[in-house]
Structure formats: C-alpha cells, structure tokens
Amino acid sequence: xxxxxxxxxxxxxxxxxxxxxxxxxxxxxxxxxxxxxxxxxxxxxxxxxxxxxxxxxxxxxxxxxxxxxxxxxxxxxxxxxxxxxxxxxxxxxxxxxxxxxxxxxxxxxxxxxxxxxxxxxxxxxxxxxxxxxxxxxxxxxxxxxxxxxxxxxxxxxxxxxxxxxxxxxxxxxxxxxxxxxxxxxxxxxxxxxxxxxxxxxxxxxxxxxxxxxxxxxxxxxxxxxxxxxxxxxxxxxxxxxxxxxxxxxxxxxxxxxxxxxxxxxxxxxxxxxxxxxxxxxxxxxxxxxxxxxxx
Numbered sequence: 001x002x003x004x005x006x007x008x009x010x011x012x013x014x015x016x017x018x019x020x021x022x023x024x025x026x027x028x029x030x031x032x033x034x035x036x037x038x039x040x041x042x043x044x045x046x047x048x049x050x051x052x053x054x055x056x057x058x059x060x061x062x063x064x065x066x067x068x069x070x071x072x073x074x075x076x077x078x079x080x081x082x083x084x085x086x087x088x089x090x091x092x093x094x095x096x097x098x099x100x101x102x103x104x105x106x107x108x109x110x111x112x113x114x115x116x117x118x119x120x121x122x123x124x125x126x127x128x129x130x131x132x133x134x135x136x137x138x139x140x141x142x143x144x145x146x147x148x149x150x151x152x153x154x155x156x157x158x159x160x161x162x163x164x165x166x167x168x169x170x171x172x173x174x175x176x177x178x179x180x181x182x183x184x185x186x187x188x189x190x191x192x193x194x195x196x197x198x199x200x201x202x203x204x205x206x207x208x209x210x211x212x213x214x215x216x217x218x219x220x221x222x223x224x225x226x227x228x229x230x231x232x233x234x235x236x237x238x239x240x241x242x243x244x245x246x247x248x249x250x251x252x253x254x255x256x257x258x259x260x261x262x263x264x265x266x267x268x269x270x271x272x273x274x275x276x277x278x279x280x281x282x283x284x285x286x287x288x289x290x291x292x293x294x295x
Contacts (some may be wrong), residue, residue: 002172005156006249009192013075014033014035014038015039015074016028016029016039016069016072016074017040017042017074017077017123018040018041018057018216019077019078019090020043020080021041021043021057021059021080023076023164023195024080024111024164024198024202025078025080025268026041027195027199028202028203029055029056029057030144032203032206033056038058039056039057040060040070041058041060042059042067043059043061045061045196046061049061063089063093071094071097071098072097075107076108076109077098077105077108077109078111078202079113079281083140083141083143087140087143087147088140088147091148092259093107095151098151099151099152102197105154106155107157107206108154109159109206110144110145110148110156110158112144112159113137113138113160114160114162114191114216115133115141116131116133116145116155116286117129117131117160118131118133118135118141118261119134119137119260119261119263120261120262120263121133121263122189122262123263124261124263124266125263125264125265126265126266126269127214134261135257135260135261137257138178147223154211156210156212157205157213159198159213159215160216160265161193161198162190162191162192162193162218162265163191163193163258164193164194164195165193165194165283167195167293170194171232171287172287172291174237174278175229175236175238175241176238180236181243181244182225182230182241182242182244183249183251184226184244184245184246185245185246185259185262187262188224188262189258189262189264190220190262191219191263191264191265192220192222192228192283192286193218193276194219196279197219197278197280198217200216200276201274201276204275205274210218210273211245215268215273215274216265217267217270218267219281219282220267221281222264223282223283229286231284236291
C-alpha cells in the first residue's frame with residue numbers, strides 16, 4: 001500500500017481535475033467550491049460549457065484539449081468516466097501521462113459500481129466479497145478497477161456506488177405522469193444512495209487520503225424497488241402504481257439487466273474509515289428531501 005499523502009490542505013492542494021464531470025462530480029464541486037477549491041471539469045460536449053461554468057467549475061473539452069500539463073500540476077483527480085467497449089476511456093488516452101504524474105498526486109478517486117460483486121441472491125456483500133460480476137457492465141468495471149490499481153505509486157481510492165438518486169433523478173416524475181410501475185420479482189432487493197451522500201464521502205476522503213482504499217457507498221436500508229415506487233406515490237398522495245410481474249414486464253434490456261442481480265451492500269467500512277454518516281440513511285428520508293426540493 002502507498003503511504004498516505006498529506007491530509008491537510010494548503011492552498012495549492014485545493015485543486016481537483018474531474019474527468020467526466022458528471023452527476024456525482026457536480027454534487028462534490030458544489031460542496032468544495034464555497035471552500036475555495038478550484039475545480040476543472042471535462043466534458044465531451046462543447047454545448048455543456050456554459051452549464052458547467054455557471055456552477056463555478058472550469059470546463060475543458062476532453063477528449064480534445066491536451067491535459068498533459070494539467071496532469072503534472074493538479075494534486076487531486078476524480079474519475080467518473082465509465083468504461084466503454086474498448087476499456088477505460090481515460091487510460092486509453094492518458095495512461096502514460098497519469099503514470100508519469102502518479103508520484104506527485106495526493107488523491108485519486110475512481111467512481112466504480114457495486115455491480116462488480118454480481119448476484120448474491122439477496123445476501124449481504126462488503127468490500128472483501130470476491131468480485132463476480134454477472135453483467136457485461138460489471139465485468140468492464142472489474143477490469144477498469146484493476147487497470148487503475150496497476151499504475152505504480154498512484155494514490156487510488158475506489159468508490160463502489162450503489163444505485164444513485166437525487167435531484168432530477170427521483171421516481172416522482174414517472175409517478176406523476178402515471179407511467180411508473182411496481183416491478184415485482186420475488187426476493188429482489190437493491191441498495192441505493194443519494195448523490196449528496198456520495199459527495200460527502202468524497203469530500204471526507206479528500207481530507208483524509210488512504211491510498212489503496214475501497215469503499216462501498218450506499219444507504220443503510222436495502223429495499224425492494226417496488227417499495228420505493230409505492231412510497232413515492234404515497235408521498236405525492238397518488239394511487240399506488242400497478243404491480244407487474246417481472247417476467248411479464250415490458251422493459252429495455254438495460255433495465256432488465258439490473259434485475260439480474262440481487263444483493264444488500266454493507267457500508268460499515270466507509271463509516272469507520274472516513275467518519276461518514278449518510279445524510280439520507282434510507283430511501284424514505286431521501287425521497288422526502290427530494291419532494292421538499294420539488295424534484
């Protein structure tokens with residue numbers, strides 16, 4: 001394991017390059033920028049520049065702009081870009097530059113998924129559970145984690161995220177439209193996490209680097225997906241959406257693939273190592289907050 005790099009922040013340390021500046025990264029930036037951080041966020045789309053800049057983040061086009069010099073300067077790196085058909089898109093383009101930069105980086109965060117554990121028939125998993133993905137997406141994440149972990153001297157932290165929800169990503173829109181369904185599959189259970197709790201954990205890890213660490217990020221209450229939809233309808237005062245048997249439900253291949261895995265994810269390690277406590281420890285508190293913000 002690499003020795004922990006300095007945990008306290010000098011002014012020079014308060015810079016973060018966010019590769020693939022997505023939903024979770026935006027939530028982290030919203031916490032860090034008021035504390036004087038400089039955040040540089042990459043996007044594939046020039047059309048998103050104005051939207052990113054409006055949040056106080058400096059937008060860069062990538063792939064496109066040359067990041068070589070920046071990688072030699074920034075102390076902190078967050079990687080949100082997921083693997084594609086050819087593998088990890090960041091390492092395909094920048095592995096040599098990141099390898100060269102590794103010794104001076106103080107913190108690297110890689111956002112992975114609990115899909116790396118595969119199907120456990122509703123049983124519990126933690127960070128010591130052998131990786132046995134049952135989907136192509138999960139297998140690609142296992143390969144990406146290994147590729148990042150193989151870079152010498154990289155102060156890598158892997159965050160395995162459960163199903164993400166938050167502002168703009170709640171169930172209320174479908175329930176209001178009347179298009180929500182309660183898909184019933186016997187024994188199916190998912191873990192999930194509010195995006196603010198991801199951002200909180202990343203902030204804590206940035207303040208306390210532990211290179212080589214792996215953290216599961218999820219709330220305290222794994223639950224069947226139909227319970228979440230039913231609770232959202234109750235909060236809105238709307239009728240319970242219809243129950244549809246999984247075998248008979250019309251679903252996209254992507255949506256159906258999520259039901260190939262059933263597991264409950266433990267978050268004890270993140271709590272003990274980071275001092276992290278979910279702001280939204282279950283879907284009921286998370287949905288109530290979303291409704292209050294008029295998701």
